[in-house]
Amino acid sequence: MPLGGRGFVTVGAAVACCALAAACTPEPVPNSTPSTSPTATTPTESQIERQMRLDYDAAENAYRANIAEQDRLARAGGVRQPTAALKSSAEGEYLSAAVTSLAYIKKNGWHGTGNTTILGVAHVGWQKKRVRLMSCEDGSHLRLLDHSANDVTPKGDSRFVQSLSVVRRGGRWRVSAFESKSVRVFEGEQCAA
């Protein structure tokens, strides 16, 4: 039969906060040894770390699948509406931007050649239902051709470091948002490792 519940106080939060400030010295609590003892070790994979790894892998797979589908559609002459395969791995502004480009290809009667080269994908941020990836996309080998096979590839940068938000909804990971940084070379970029 438990007693207690009266006069309860948890001083733990205050003590943990104190670890942040050098000027703050926690009051010692009798019969306990509050201390911070970080040690550099090689930890075994915890349940959360395993979940993070699985999430990162699933998110990266969704991203790579979407890039492959975009490439396929570009080579096929573009589309005006997103295909089921595009929608299964992308949503929101990312999907919108992809379809915008594919519709532009379609509108002009062009078609593409080549494949996007993904030099690497860095895993740079994890939350329970959202991860952030950084991808080195090299589109320098991509070409757009018109009906007469003339190269009509717009001039401009073709190598981008894409910062991607990938979200999980209904058990599926989809690329949702992105930002681009144009680069001349990928050396030194996190995703180029």
Add this chain to the structure above:
Amino acid sequence: MRGLILAIVCGAMILLAAPAPASADGPKCNRWTRFCKIASQAEGADAGGTPNAPPRTDKSHRQKPGDRAQEARKEFAAALAVYDRQLARYKRCLRASRNAAACGRAPESPWLGGDSFSGPGNRQITAGQAAAIAVARLQLPTIAPGIGPSPDLNRWNMAAVGYPLWLWADGRTHVGPISDSVGGLSVSLDAKVSSLAFRMGDGHSVTCPGVGQQWTTTVEPGAKSPSCGYSYTKPSLPNGSYTVAAIANWAVTWTSNGQSGVINVPAVDTTELPVGELQVLVR
């Protein structure tokens, strides 16, 4: 209330100073068409767009990032100073008062509330610091002192001198694993009660090797706890009750960015226990 306001203000500042997530109005470029847009252009824009159009930014409504960061740092430093004063006041109250509940809640750190989406750009703290912040955020459950058999079970409503009492941690003794994201670092936490001690109120203390074993009605009368127990030698009655304090130590194991460690978080709970003597008349 002040803590809440502080947390909101600081959260806003941290968000302001944090790097923009991927959904912000940064340039969005396509490798096929090789044009870049900012988000406001992409929304509802003509499908053709303008190839190679440079990213547009509305500078008239924006501060420079450097100014923003500097301003946020100043405000954060001010908030931290306020927090330090509040924490010092709270600690003085804890030292002075027997009833810690009268001191209210511990002040909330400016670090709390409003962490941004994790990413490499805001990785300005060490893994250990991130862990300390994550542990400070952690809401560990209460651990009431379990004492049995309860005095409520006998007609005198008291524990008896010489009778073996069982002591244990009443409540969850394991939390996790859970994860948090602090300043761009992901932190995994796993908290367990590593030790339990009781101050019995009569000047004696008991240290339990584990979390104790709960007394149940199936326990043989007079049986001692196999792991953690105590028998009073003096009554508290008729002068009142003993104040029994359970001091639990939460060992919070953290892993972050390839490092790991343990942060110990003590938690204290008290209860009043009347202890009397039972006279046996032998004829």
